[in-house]
Amino acid sequence: MPFEVLIYSRFPKAMMARIGQRFDLMDAAGKPPAEVFTAEQLSGVRAMITAGGTPLRAEVMDTLPALRAIVCYGTGYDGVDLDAAAKRGIAVGHSPAANAAAVADLAVTLMLAATRHLLPADEYVRSGNWAAAKPSPLLRPQPGNPGRRVGVYGMGEIGRKIASRVAAFETEVGYFSRSRHDVPYQYLPSLEALAEWCSVLMIAVRAGADTHHAVNAGILRKLGKDGYVVNISRGSVIDQAALVTALTESTIAGAGLDVFENEPHAPDTLTAFPNVVLTPHIGGHTTESHTAMQDCVIANLEAFFAGKPLPYEVRGA
Amino acid sequence: MPFEVLIYSRFPKAMMARIGQRFDLMDAAGKPPAEVFTAEQLSGVRAMITAGGTPLRAEVMDTLPALRAIVCYGTGYDGVDLDAAAKRGIAVGHSPAANAAAVADLAVTLMLAATRHLLPADEYVRSGNWAAAKPSPLLRPQPGNPGRRVGVYGMGEIGRKIASRVAAFETEVGYFSRSRHDVPYQYLPSLEALAEWCSVLMIAVRAGADTHHAVNAGILRKLGKDGYVVNISRGSVIDQAALVTALTESTIAGAGLDVFENEPHAPDTLTAFPNVVLTPHIGGHTTESHTAMQDCVIANLEAFFAGKPLPYEVRGA
Numbered sequence: 028m029p030f031e032v033l034i035y036s037r038f039p040k041a042m043m044a045r046i047g048q049r050f051d052l053m054d055a056a057g058k059p060p061a062e063v064f065t066a067e068q069l070s071g072v073r074a075m076i077t078a079g080g081t082p083l084r085a086e087v088m089d090t091l092p093a094l095r096a097i098v099c100y101g102t103g104y105d106g107v108d109l110d111a112a113a114k115r116g117i118a119v120g121h122s123p124a125a126n127a128a129a130v131a132d133l134a135v136t137l138m139l140a141a142t143r144h145l146l147p148a149d150e151y152v153r154s155g156n157w158a159a160a161k162p163s164p165l166l167r168p169q170p171g172n173p174g175r176r177v178g179v180y181g182m183g184e185i186g187r188k189i190a191s192r193v194a195a196f197e198t199e200v201g202y203f204s205r206s207r208h209d210v211p212y213q214y215l216p217s218l219e220a221l222a223e224w225c226s227v228l229m230i231a232v233r234a235g236a237d238t239h240h241a242v243n244a245g246i247l248r249k250l251g252k253d254g255y256v257v258n259i260s261r262g263s264v265i266d267q268a269a270l271v272t273a274l275t276e277s278t279i280a281g282a283g284l285d286v287f288e289n290e291p292h293a294p295d296t297l298t299a300f301p302n303v304v305l306t307p308h309i310g311g312h313t314t315e316s317h318t319a320m321q322d323c324v325i326a327n328l329e330a331f332f333a334g335k336p337l338p339y340e341v342r343g344a
Numbered sequence: 345m346p347f348e349v350l351i352y353s354r355f356p357k358a359m360m361a362r363i364g365q366r367f368d369l370m371d372a373a374g375k376p377p378a379e380v381f382t383a384e385q386l387s388g389v390r391a392m393i394t395a396g397g398t399p400l401r402a403e404v405m406d407t408l409p410a411l412r413a414i415v416c417y418g419t420g421y422d423g424v425d426l427d428a429a430a431k432r433g434i435a436v437g438h439s440p441a442a443n444a445a446a447v448a449d450l451a452v453t454l455m456l457a458a459t460r461h462l463l464p465a466d467e468y469v470r471s472g473n474w475a476a477a478k479p480s481p482l483l484r485p486q487p488g489n490p491g492r493r494v495g496v497y498g499m500g501e502i503g504r505k506i507a508s509r510v511a512a513f514e515t516e517v518g519y520f521s522r523s524r525h526d527v528p529y530q531y532l533p534s535l536e537a538l539a540e541w542c543s544v545l546m547i548a549v550r551a552g553a554d555t556h557h558a559v560n561a562g563i564l565r566k567l568g569k570d571g572y573v574v575n576i577s578r579g580s581v582i583d584q585a586a587l588v589t590a591l592t593e594s595t596i597a598g599a600g601l602d603v604f605e606n607e608p609h610a611p612d613t614l615t616a617f618p619n620v621v622l623t624p625h626i627g628g629h630t631t632e633s634h635t636a637m638q639d640c641v642i643a644n645l646e647a648f649f650a651g652k653p654l655p656y657e658v659r660g661a
Contacts, residue, residue: 041484128490128514135513136460139453145623146466152622153615157608167358171446171630195512196452197445291474298470305469306462313460313488 030332031071033060033091036078038100045321046076050328057081061090074331076324079103079121080234080261080290085111096331098324101311102126102185104341105234105261120337122323124184126311131188133310134229134259137283138177138193140304141255142227144169147301165301170226170253173197178225180218180242181232181260182208189229201225204232218242222249227257234261244269247279254279259310262288271296274303285310347649348388350377350408353395355417362638363393367645374398378407391648393641396420396438397551397578397607402428413648415641418628419443419502421658422551422578437654439640441501443628448505450627451546451576454600455494455510457621458572459544461486464618482618487543487570490514495542497535497559498549498577499525506546518542521549535559539566544574551578561586564596571596576627579605588613591620602627 032050034043037057046052053072055063060072072091077083079099083106088094097107099121112119140146147165151157175198179186182204190200190212201213203221215221218241222228228250232238242256243266250256256279258265267288273279274297281302287293293305311320327337349367351360354374363369370389372380377389391413394400400423405411414424416438429436457463464482468474492515496503499521507517507529518530520538532538535558539545545567549555559573559582567573573596575582584605590596591614598619604610610622628637644654 129488132456132489132513133460136453136456136462139449140457140462143450143453143626145453145457145621146463148623148626149463149621152610152624157610157624160608166624166626166629168629168631168634171632172449173445173632192512195509196449291477293469293474304462304466306465307469307474307483309460309465309483312483312485314485315488315490317485 030074030328032328033069033072033075035060035075035083035087036081036100038076038078042100042317042321043076045318046324046328049325059087059090066090074098074328076100076328077107079106081106083107085115088112088115088117096120096327096337098327098331098337099341100320100324102130103234103261105263107341109341118331118337119341120323120327120331120339121341122320123339125319125323126313126316127184127188129313129316130185130259130310131192131231132313133285133306134185134189134231134257134283135192137257137259137285137304137306138227138229138255141257141281141283141302142169142172142175144302146304174199175227176201176225177227177229178202178215178221179212179229179231180204180221181230182210183231183233185259186229186231189231193229218246219249222246222254225250226253227255230256230258230260230264232260232264234263238264240264240266240269242266242270244272247273250279252278252280255281255283257283259285262286262290267294267297274300347391347645349645350381350386350389350392352377352392352400352404353398353417355393355395359417359634359638360393362635363641363645366642376404376407383407391415391645393417393645394424396423398423400424402432405429405432405434413437413644413654415644415648415654416658417637417641419447420551420578422580424658426658435648435654436658437640437644437648437656438658439637440656442636442640443630443633444501444505446630446633447502447576447627448509448548449630450602450623451502451506451548451574451600452509454574454576454602454621454623455544455546455572458574458598458600458619459486459489459492461619463621491516492544493518493542494544494546495519495532495538496529496546496548497521497538498547499527500548500550502576503546503548506548510546535563536566539563539571542567543570544572547573547575547577547581549577549581551580555581557581557583557586559583559587561589564590567596569595569597572598572600574600576602579603579607584611584614591617 029051034054074096177193179202203215283304285306346368351371396416494510496519600621602623
């Protein structure tokens with residue numbers, strides 16, 4: 028008989044199909060498990076799958092007395108209360124690097140689209156304004172990539188892949204990270220220094236208390252009126268209200284955002300701008316990336332039920 | 345007194361500002377010069393600036409008896425009747441490679457945006473459909489870049505820059521060109537073989553009689569239902585009607601187009617598709633690229649008026 032696994036976050040069914048062939052899935056579909064299942068049903072649950080960004084607090088863990096493994100689908104685990112899990116002897120796993128290429132690709136897509144005014148350009152063609160030779164201030168020539176200074180905030184697997192991709196566009200790449208890495212890019216000693224130096228700031232840092240609102244009004248001011256910010260990490264890293272103000276006052280040139288403070292809500296104050304490119308948290312959303320993330324989830328669960336350590340355990344959890 | 349130079353195509357005034365500081369510009373603004381200027385005014389014109397894609401035939405040259413230099417703003421010169429120019433002893437110049445990085449950047453932008461369904465993703469956020477959790481078939485996971493086979497048709501300066509950029513996305517790069525080049529990419533012996541091999545076809549070949557409608561229904565069929573075509577060269581290289589048919593019948597997955605058969609007109613049959621990304625021929629349209637193109641135009645004109653050969657002369661013209 029297959030082992031039972033609770034699905035905590037709301038996932039499209041297709042993402043769970045392969046996992047469902049190996050385990051008996053109990054889908055809470057984003058609701059508190061105790062609302063969907065009886066206490067008796069939950070009493071046997073030893074492992075759960077969650078999306079790393081979904082808040083998962085001690086109170087929920089307490090409704091699952093047998094829980095010993097939380098497996099995050101994806102790289103992030105910022106929603107999981109790691110201390111609470113550790114206190115209860117619950118191992119936390121994730122899918123490190125499985126989606127790095129897909130996320131880095133989207134980051135570069137957002138940078139290229141935002142800096143080149145791709146959306147207004149497409150709209151100019153589709154609306155017939157091109158054929159009518161209507162002038163469009165948004166289609167004035169923009170600075171190109173050769174020589175552009177691109178700053179990468181965070182130099183994990185995703186940051187490295189962003190850096191190697193943007194370097195191919197003849198840009199200069201700099202980065203700031205808690206520690207220096209053995210990479211062929213200029214190290215800047217602080218986020219302030221990076222924002223001052225670059226004209227495109229790519230946020231690839233892990234979300235957490237130490238990076239909450241790290242990109243604030245002051246950082247955006249240093250980025251400057253020709254600067255762009257791209258975020259594929261978590262919405263919490265940017266002070267979103269400060270970003271809206273900077274866009275409103277044109278103290279930065281634009282933005283590319285895959286993540287938001289309160290997903291799936293992107294505020295109207297943000298969606299009103301033509302100089303932003305917005306995507307619905309699809310960074311890791313490619314077919315290969317999903318397969319790789321599912322491989323990690325399956326490997327973590329199979330090891331757990333075999334009584335072995337999780338192969339992709341969150342360090343420090 | 346500065347030398348007179350006729351402006352033949354319709355250019356935004358900003359593009360001619362630097363050139364206008366050095367020469368006395370007579371702007372026909374896209375109209376036949378004989379409609380705008382008197383025969384006497386035209387009798388002294390020894391040099392003109394044109395956009396390479398604008399048709400410039402023998403009859404027009406005959407209205408300019410003193411014409412000895414046609415200077416194309418940009419890389420292309422496909423609109424210029426080179427035989428007619430040669431017969432009249434008119435040198436033809438252009439701006440080789442000046443816009444190569446800008447054009448290659450846009451090609452990759454179009455590829456990334458089309459394959460990742462960027463426009464539907466942005467629309468999904470802006471429309472509120474994400475917040476409403478409305479399903480969107482266009483936002484199903486798509487194949488990502490690692491391992492993707494990208495075929496580059498044409499291996500000039502632009503093709504090489506496209507290849508080095510897309511290779512950074514962990515793709516496999518192949519190419520077809522009239523001759524093999526010393527490049528680290530797989531050579532395919534024909535356009536048919538390239539289309540069969542790749543899933544994204546990047547058109548970077550020079551426009552001309554030999555490449556007219558080279559990407560036809562047969563090539564699109566070989567590209568296949570998961571295939572994308574990206575064109576930043578000239579609209580004439582694709583059989584646009586065949587492309588519309590392939591998109592209508594979903595025998596290819598999508599397209600990214602900066603150029604069209606009959607610019608500035610993109611037919612309604614094309615603008616109706618959500619799986620195409622359309623830009624108004626802005627490939628070379630960055631500030632640095634315009635400066636570099638203007639440098640070439642100025643260098644060509646200054647050499648010409650000094651009685652020297654054009655430094656950027658079209659070979660074989």
